[in-house]
Amino acid sequence: MSTPIYSKTNLFIAWQYLSARKKQSFLAMLGVMLGVTTFIVMINFMTGVNDFLDDAVFNGSPDIIIASKTKAESSKQVFGNQLKTIVDVGSIDDLLSKNENVQSFAHQLITPAILVSSTTQLPGSINGVFPDQEQQMVDLERRLIEGNGFQSLLEENSIILGISLANRLKVSVGDELKMILPNGKNAKLKVSGIFSFGITTIDNVRTYFSASTLQKLLDQDQKITHVHVKLKDRDDVSLKHQIVEQIASIATEDWKDSNKTIVIGNKVRDILTWSVSFALLLVAGFGIFNILNITVIQKRKDIAVLKTMGYSSKDIVFIFLVQSLIIGLIGAVLGLLFAYVICYMISTTPLDTSDFIIVETYPINFKPIYFCMGFAFGVLTTILAGYMPSKKASKVDPVTIIRGL
Amino acid sequence: MIIKASHIDKYFDQPERHQVLHGVSLEIAQGELVSIYGESGSGKSTLLYILSTLDTDFGGKLWIKDQNIKDVSAGDLTNFRNQHIGFVYQFHYLLPEFDVLQNIMLPAMKMGVKTKEQIKEDALLLLQEVGMQDFAKRPSYQLSGGQQQRVAIARALINNPDLIVADEPTGNLDQKNTEMVFDLLKKITEEKGKTVIMATHNSKIYQNSHRAIEMIDGSVRL
Numbered sequence: 084m085s086t087p088i089y090s091k092t093n094l095f096i097a098w099q100y101l102s103a104r105k106k107q108s109f110l111a112m113l114g115v116m117l118g119v120t121t122f123i124v125m126i127n128f129m130t131g132v133n134d135f136l137d138d139a140v141f142n143g144s145p146d147i148i149i150a151s152k153t154k155a156e157s158s159k160q161v162f163g164n165q166l167k168t169i170v171d172v173g174s175i176d177d178l179l180s181k182n183e184n185v186q187s188f189a190h191q192l193i194t195p196a197i198l199v200s201s202t203t204q205l206p207g208s209i210n211g212v213f214p215d216q217e218q219q220m221v222d223l224e225r226r227l228i229e230g231n232g233f234q235s236l237l238e239e240n241s242i243i244l245g246i247s248l249a250n251r252l253k254v255s256v257g258d259e260l261k262m263i264l265p266n267g268k269n270a271k272l273k274v275s276g277i278f279s280f281g282i283t284t285i286d287n288v289r290t291y292f293s294a295s296t297l298q299k300l301l302d303q304d305q306k307i308t309h310v311h312v313k314l315k316d317r318d319d320v321s322l323k324h325q326i327v328e329q330i331a332s333i334a335t336e337d338w339k340d341s342n343k344t345i346v347i348g349n350k351v352r353d354i355l356t357w358s359v360s361f362a363l364l365l366v367a368g369f370g371i372f373n374i375l376n377i378t379v380i381q382k383r384k385d386i387a388v389l390k391t392m393g394y395s396s397k398d399i400v401f402i403f404l405v406q407s408l409i410i411g412l413i414g415a416v417l418g419l420l421f422a423y424v425i426c427y428m429i430s431t432t433p434l435d436t437s438d439f440i441i442v443e444t445y446p447i448n449f450k451p452i453y454f455c456m457g458f459a460f461g462v463l464t465t466i467l468a469g470y471m472p473s474k475k476a477s478k479v480d481p482v483t484i485i486r487g488l
Numbered sequence: 489m490i491i492k493a494s495h496i497d498k499y500f501d502q503p504e505r506h507q508v509l510h511g512v513s514l515e516i517a518q519g520e521l522v523s524i525y526g527e528s529g530s531g532k533s534t535l536l537y538i539l540s541t542l543d544t545d546f547g548g549k550l551w552i553k554d555q556n557i558k559d560v561s562a563g564d565l566t567n568f569r570n571q572h573i574g575f576v577y578q579f580h581y582l583l584p585e586f587d588v589l590q591n592i593m594l595p596a597m598k599m600g601v602k603t604k605e606q607i608k609e610d611a612l613l614l615l616q617e618v619g620m621q622d623f624a625k626r627p628s629y630q631l632s633g634g635q636q637q638r639v640a641i642a643r644a645l646i647n648n649p650d651l652i653v654a655d656e657p658t659g660n661l662d663q664k665n666t667e668m669v670f671d672l673l674k675k676i677t678e679e680k681g682k683t684v685i686m687a688t689h690n691s692k693i694y695q696n697s698h699r700a701i702e703m704i705d706g707s708v709r710l
Binding site: 090092095096100103387389390392394395481 | 540566569570571577581584585586594599647
């Protein structure tokens with residue numbers, strides 16, 4: 084008859100050993116806590132930034148843009164009369180409807196224009212959209228600050244503006260604007276909505292306008308300049324090459340081309356986050372390994388005595404492993420709490436608005452999965468770190484220890 | 489017979505292979521106080537470890553309580569020791585992280601038959617028997633050598649084993665404590681019917697044992 088290895092007795096012994104080394108145990112626990120905290124905070128913060136950028140960029144711009152091939156000489160004619168319209172829209176539509184990776188696509192007629200308010204005049208980019216199509220592409224409702232979304236464009240001469248542009252024009256919803264198109268035509272507009280993607284390059288110039296109205300104003304009946312495509316799997320851009328191969332005089336650009344800096348930035352942040360977090364957990368693990376290892380060396384005689392008393396090798400492994408597990412669990416739980424506090428503090432810290440991003444506080448995630456991961460990695464590290472010394476302790480041979488005085 | 493040993497041989501491989509025990513045979517009856525004495529290196533401790541099942545790497549045969557030790561697996565042997573053998577060492581080896589009472593309770597807590605309360609009662613009774621009842625809550629490292637050895641004897645007795653194995657139990661003690669510890673060991677054979685086997689250098693001790701076995705160069709002198 085003897086007690087199982089997970090008995091209260093073994094827990095009691097483990098606890099006595101731990102509490103006999105309060106300072107060391109506390110420091111080891113602190114190590115785990117900091118490792119877990121840093122892991123969670125860094126991952127939440129970095130993914131928060133990545134998600135924010137992804138969200139802003141990818142929601143504001145399509146995954147693939149299809150446009151007519153722009154020739155070098157004609158690119159100078161910004162205000163020229165000619166619009167680079169796509170000739171073969173039908174075959175593009177055909178191709179896109181058949182492709183399985185296409186989630187949705189929309190036609191646009193984009194033209195530069197001058198916007199004139201009662202106080203000033205500014206250049207802007209007029210995105211002529213078809214409200215029903217564009218709704219599948221851009222979640223504008225979430226971005227609206229004032230007024231209404233795409234459906235308001237059904238009302239003739241309504242325009243939706245980016246917040247920065249609206250601010251500089253000093254207009255708000257309901258105000259009137261005049262638009263001067265490249266072909267010299269004027270139109271009176273009414274601001275029906277104001278949006279913000281949080282990215283200045285978009286909020287500064289972009290406007291949404293009814294494509295069919297724009298077609299009439301520009302005398303480009305049924306013509307469009309761009310097709311925007313949203314993919315199911317954004318990383319698979321093989322469609323891009325397919326289009327170029329099959330349809331002549333067409334240029335395509337995918338999200339990676341248009342957002343190179345953001346893509347690279349995300350990658351660098353990812354690498355940094357994971358390597359730093361793991362390095363910290365590793366250091367915490369070494370701390371525990373060290374403490375237990377020293378304890379095992381110092382306590383070889385005690386271990387030998389426990390073994391002569393009837394404690395088996397498995398009991399000994401358990402007794403020492405439990406010590407690192409206790410350190411790991413307490414450290415990881417404190418790490419969770421501490422990480423939450425820090426994440427909260429970051430999320431409420433005001434961010435000085437740069438020109439590129441418009442955001443009030445630092446973007447940070449509070450994803451439960453990252454908290455779970457931090458906890459799991461913390462505990463796992465301590466178990467791994469504790470295992471070797473525990474195994475070593477269990478191999479102590481009472482005879483050699485007692486004889487070898 | 490509580491112990492029956494037949495032609496026990498033992499070799500050490502370090503520093504080079506040599507024989508330390510040469511066909512040792514002996515029998516020990518229940519209730520005996522047996523001393524094994526001899527010079528350093530005569531093999532008395534080695535024999536003691538074999539007789540107490542700590543060392544199972546030997547030639548020959550050994551029965552303890554009619555159990556052939558070679559037939560018992562390592563795991564079962566740990567339990568066997570837990571139930572049937574109590575240990576006392578030259579250096580008392582009380583665990584410093586635990587108080588006196590807890591030290592005594594540890595082997596019984598491992599056995600797990602009695603409740604913690606029962607074990608505590610037993611431990612307090614044993615402390616009384618060894619005259620250490622006032623020290624129950626003391627950390628073990630605060631005790632003197634003689635006191636620690638008395639606690640170690642109480643610890644050896646907690647699971648009520650039939651056999652107590654003592655390796656130089658008085659080797660580290662002064663005259664007065666040596667007598668006290670020896671009297672205690674004698675008492676547990678005579679009053680409780682335990683068997684005590686001890687290795688010793690002390691002539692006063694082996695001369696006053698029920699039986700003294702002399703070891704010379706790995707053999708028992710008859």
